[in-house]
Amino acid sequence: MHRSCKENTKYQTAAQFIADHENLEQWLREIAVRAATSKFQECEFVWSAFTVQLENHMEVEEQALFSNFAQSGAAGAAATVQALLAEHAAICKQLEAMESDLRHHLKQHDEVQSLLALLRAHEQHEQETLYPWFAAQKGASSASALSGGASTPLKGVVRWRN
Ligand SMILES: [Fe+2]
Numbered sequence: 001m002h003r004s005c006k007e008n009t010k011y012q013t014a015a016q017f018i019a020d021h022e023n024l025e026q027w028l029r030e031i032a033v034r035a036a037t038s039k040f041q042e043c044e045f046v047w048s049a050f051t052v053q054l055e056n057h058m059e060v061e062e063q064a065l066f067s068n069f070a071q072s073g074a075a076g077a078a079a080t081v082q083a084l085l086a087e088h089a090a091i092c093k094q095l096e097a098m099e100s101d102l103r104h105h106l107k108q109h110d111e112v113q114s115l116l117a118l119l120r121a122h123e124q125h126e127q128e129t130l131y132p133w134f135a136a137q138k139g140a141s142s143a144s145a146l147s148g149g150a151s152t153p154l155k156g157v158v159r160w161r162n
């Protein structure tokens, strides 16, 4: 599934990406609570909204931030972006695996916890690398890293499900 970045205008600061992470974690915890009590209809509804938000978040990062960061000249930026892309791919792989039999996977406490662990590790990585750079960009210039990077996705990156 390929989503257009209709919501990328909401990401004007690093704090908005970080707030997204917090919201996504909260949603996943809600899914886990509903799964534990076998409220699968609610689970599936929240899961669907969660994946839309998560996919949009990652797509905006890939299209608007990663290539600018990789080309910024910051120490280790290109390697960091490759690692962040690999983490996005791992998150998507886990989402796909869980969607194939959502009820079964939601019942498995370990599955939800392993997705949560993946997300947390990735979020920490971004908060230590990508977002400080983005915040500095926003502070140093009135030019927007978002608008500058929106049309230059990294070459050879294939991640989104069709
Ligand atoms: Fe990300």
Ligand SMILES: [Fe+2]
Binding pocket: 017, 021, 057, 061, 123, 126
């Ligand atoms: Fe992120």
